[in-house]
Structures are given as C-alpha cells and as structure tokens.
Amino acid sequence: MNKKFTFKKTASVLAKGKIWRFCSYVLFIFIFSGLFMVNTAWADEGVVARNDKVVVFKIDNYNYYLVDIKNNKAEPVRMDTAPKIYPPGRTFVPVRFLGNALGVDDNNITWQANTQTAILKGNKTLKLQINNKTMHSNDKPVQMDVAPLIQHPGRTMLPARYVAEGLGYIVEWDAKSQMVIAYPEGQPKPDVNKIREIIEQKIKEQHEQLLQGDGYYNDELKRDARGFILYEEGQRYGHIALDKHIKIDPSGRIVADLPRAPKGTRWFLELIYFPKDGPKVGYPAVFKNKYGTNRFEGGHYEVQMVTPLNQLNEGYLHIGLIADNRSVTDGRVVLYLHTGQRYDRK
Numbered sequence: 001m002n003k004k005f006t007f008k009k010t011a012s013v014l015a016k017g018k019i020w021r022f023c024s025y026v027l028f029i030f031i032f033s034g035l036f037m038v039n040t041a042w043a044d045e046g047v048v049a050r051n052d053k054v055v056v057f058k059i060d061n062y063n064y065y066l067v068d069i070k071n072n073k074a075e076p077v078r079m080d081t082a083p084k085i086y087p088p089g090r091t092f093v094p095v096r097f098l099g100n101a102l103g104v105d106d107n108n109i110t111w112q113a114n115t116q117t118a119i120l121k122g123n124k125t126l127k128l129q130i131n132n133k134t135m136h137s138n139d140k141p142v143q144m145d146v147a148p149l150i151q152h153p154g155r156t157m158l159p160a161r162y163v164a165e166g167l168g169y170i171v172e173w174d175a176k177s178q179m180v181i182a183y184p185e186g187q188p189k190p191d192v193n194k195i196r197e198i199i200e201q202k203i204k205e206q207h208e209q210l211l212q213g214d215g216y217y218n219d220e221l222k223r224d225a226r227g228f229i230l231y232e233e234g235q236r237y238g239h240i241a242l243d244k245h246i247k248i249d250p251s252g253r254i255v256a257d258l259p260r261a262p263k264g265t266r267w268f269l270e271l272i273y274f275p276k277d278g279p280k281v282g283y284p285a286v287f288k289n290k291y292g293t294n295r296f297e298g299g300h301y302e303v304q305m306v307t308p309l310n311q312l313n314e315g316y317l318h319i320g321l322i323a324d325n326r327s328v329t330d331g332r333v334v335l336y337l338h339t340g341q342r343y344d345r346k
Contacts, residue, residue, distance in 0.1 A: 054190050055101045055169070056199055057083045057093055057160060059178040060290065062302055063206075064093075064101050067198055069190055074202040077101070081155045082302070083180070090146045091173075091180045092157035095120075102167045102182065111156070118148065118156055122167040128158055137166050152306060153251030211298045215259030229264070229321075234331025235344040238320035241267070242335060242342070246319065252305030254317065258298045261321060266295040268322035268332055273315035275307040282314075295322055312338045 054067040056074070061083070063076035081094040093101075099109045099120045108121040116130040127136040128148045135142045144162050151157045160180050161171045169182040170189070177196045183189070221233045247255045254271065261267050274282035286303050288294040309315070320332025334343045 054195060055164075055182040056195060057091060057098075057101070057180040057182075058199065059083050059085060059091065061203075064097060065199055065202065066101070067190075067195055069194060069198070072194075072198055074198050076202060076206065081151065081157075081304075083160070084151070084157070085178075086146065086149070086157075088145065091160045092146075092149065092151070093160045093163075093180075095156045095158050098158055098160060098163055102164055102169060104167070116150075118158060120163065120167070124166060124168070126163060126166045128163070130156070135162055135166065142166065152304075153249075153253075153308060207299050210257060210300055211260050215298055216262045217260045219262045221262055221265075231331030231346045232344075233262075234265075234268075234321035235333055237262070237267075238331070238333030238344075239342070241319045242333060246317075248309075248317075248337070250309050252308050254303050254305075256301045256319075258296060258301070260298040261296070265321040265323065266297055268295055268318060268320050268330065269301065270294040270318040271303060271305075271316070272318075273305055273337065274313045275305075276311050276313050278307065309337055314338050 054069060056065040056067055058065070059082070062079050062081075064079060064083075066075040066077065067073070068075075077097070077100070079094060079097045081097075083091050083093045086092050095111075095118045096106065096109055099122075100106070102122065104120050104122045110119045111117070112119065118128050120126045120128075124138050127139075130150055131147045133144045133147045135144055142162070144159060146159050148156065148158050160182070164171045164180075164182040168185050170185055170187075172181040172183075172189075172192060173179075174181060174192050174196060177199070179196070179199065181190065181192060181195060216237065221229045223229050241256070241258065245257050245259065249255075256269055258267050258269070269287050271286040272282060272284045273286070274280075283306070285294065286305075287301065290303060291301065305312075305315075315337030317335040317337055318332050319335070320330070322330040322332070331344070331346055334345055335341075336343070
C-alpha cells in the first residue's frame with residue numbers, strides 16, 4: 001500500500017506540476033502579449049506626439065517652443081543661450097538645444113575637440129566643423145553659405161536651417177516675429193499666423209506668471225514732507241534686487257527676474273560696459289537697446305555681454321526705482337562690475 005500510495009502521490013504531483021507549468025506558460029504568453037501591445041501603443045503615441053509638434057526658435061528668446069497646433073499649446077524649453085542672427089542673415093542656435101529640439105538626445109550629440117566638429121546622429125548623421133561651410137550628411141558634403149561658430153562664452157552655434165533640413169525638417173522664417181519654424185517632412189505646412197498667436201500668448205503667460213501676486217506693489221514707501229518718495233527708497237529696492245532677483249555670471253550674462261515694482265514706480269534697469277579690447281564708446285544702454293525701454297513693471301530680462309567680467313575695463317549695472325511721474329524717486333544702486341563694489345546714487 002505504501003508503494004502504491006507513493007506512486008499515486010508522485011503521479012498526482014507530476015500531473016499537478018504539468019498542469020501548473022502549462023498554466024504558467026499560457027499566463028506568460030498572455031502577459032507578454034499584453035505588455036508588447038501596451039509598449040507598442042506607447043511607442044506609437046510618442047511618435048505621433050513628436051510628429052505633431054512644430055519646433056520654434058525665436059531670436060533673443062532663451063526658450064525654444066514645442067507647439068501643439070491642434071490643442072493650441074506651446075511647451076517652452078529653457079536654453080542657456082538665445083538664438084542669434086549672423087551675416088548674411090542666418091539664425092544660429094546652440095548645438096545641444098538645436099539637436100534636442102529636433103529629436104536628437106544628448107547621447108547622440110558629440111563634440112570632437114581636436115577637429116572642432118559637432119556630430120548629431122538622428123535619421124542621418126550630420127557633421128559640422130567650426131569655420132567650415134561644408135556640412136557632411138551621412139558623409140556626403142552639403143555646401144552652406146555660413147559656417148558654424150563659437151559664441152562667447154564658448155557656445156557652439158550651428159545654422160538652424162541646414163541642421164533642421166539635414167534631419168528631415170522643413171524650415172520657415174517668420175520675419176514679423178523673428179521666428180524659425182521647423183516641422184517634419186510629410187506634415188502639412190502649419191499656419192504661421194496661428195503659431196505666432198500661440199507663442200505670443202505663451203510668452204504673455206510666462207510674464208504674468210512671474211508677476212503673479214503683488215510682489216512689492218503694496219509696499220509702503222517712505223516719503224518726505226511734500227509726499228515725494230525718498231531717493232533712499234529707490235536705493236533700498238536696488239539692493240534688494242541685486243541680493244534676491246538678479247544673477248550675474250562670470251561669462252557676462254545678466255539675468256533679472258523682477259517681481260512687481262511698488263505702486264507708482266517701475267524698476268530702472270540698465271547696463272553700460274567697456275571691454276578691454278572693445279570700442280572706445282563701449283556698449284551703452286544695453287537693456288534699452290534690447291527691450292526698447294529700461295523701465296519695467298517687473299518680469300524676466302536677460303542680456304549677454306560680449307566679454308566676460310574679467311575682461312572689462314569698466315562695467316556699470318544700474319538698478320533701482322524710477323518715477324511713473326515726477327513725484328516719486330529715481331534713486332538707484334550702481335554695481336561696478338569690474339570691481340564688485342556698489343554705490344548709491346540719485
């Protein structure tokens with residue numbers, strides 16, 4: 001009986017084992033198939049989403065934008081260098097951000113220091129060498145009318161049109177808004193006016209987001225017997241701005257994120273500087289030249305000097321409060337960029 005019992009028990013166990021293995025195998029196939037279908041769907045959705053996006057670079061804007069025209073949305077992506085126009089009128093964009101925007105990740109963007117060559121591997125492999133007007137696409141030469149360059153403080157800048165077209169994009173230029181618009185080949189030409197509206201709305205939203213809340217708007221400012229706000233108040237807020245809201249990089253980049261100014265005033269923000277090897281007249285009114293004014297309610301503002309701080313003969317950053325009318329302060333602080341010292345002035 002023990003032997004029969006053992007045999008039956010063993011057979012029973014084996015049978016159960018076979019059943020278990022069979023069920024496990026079926027379950028595995030089911031799960032694997034399900035996962036495969038899910039992953040395929042995700043991959044397809046990613047491709048569709050990418051192909052629906054229009055890439056926009058705007059001159060002197062430190063964001064590039066991925067525009068979803070169907071949903072009237074624009075996703076800003078921050079850059080450390082803004083696109084610039086160089087003769088004979090070509091838009092240049094920093095290599096890493098240009099590649100990323102066009103679907104090339106950082107792992108497929110390399111720099112050969114010995115030959116000063118940038119390599120981007122997308123649907124084609126592009127090679128662009130500093131000061132060389134020949135781009136190589138899958139090792140075939142493509143003549144350009146401009147050459148890649150290195151822009152202070154050491155950014156590799158590539159001509160946007162040639163790179164985008166080399167990676168399978170069609171490129172449009174909107175002179176009115178100074179925007180480069182790139183969309184994948186095979187996609188219908190987007191409505192440029194609609195893109196302009198979407199970008200302008202997004203820029204407005206970004207500005208309003210920075211000004212969200214009152215900032216310093218409701219601050220009580222000290223006044224003299226006539227009711228005029230004291231110069232010292234403009235100077236005080238100048239120091240607050242330098243301590244909290246302005247970043248100065250050794251490369252000469254200045255970034256101001258200014259909350260709303262106190263009621264009846266605006267921020268006064270200006271830069272004047274003289275490089276050691278620059279023109280004798282220097283670079284006056286840098287903020288006014290870029291933004292059309294040097295008086296700001298608040299917001300985000302950036303400038304890049306043509307030389308690093310250690311190559312300045314003199315540099316003066318003015319920040320304070322200035323009158324909306326004659327009854328208030330125009331006191332300010334002057335930061336001497338070449339020494340790091342601050343001075344209060346009226």
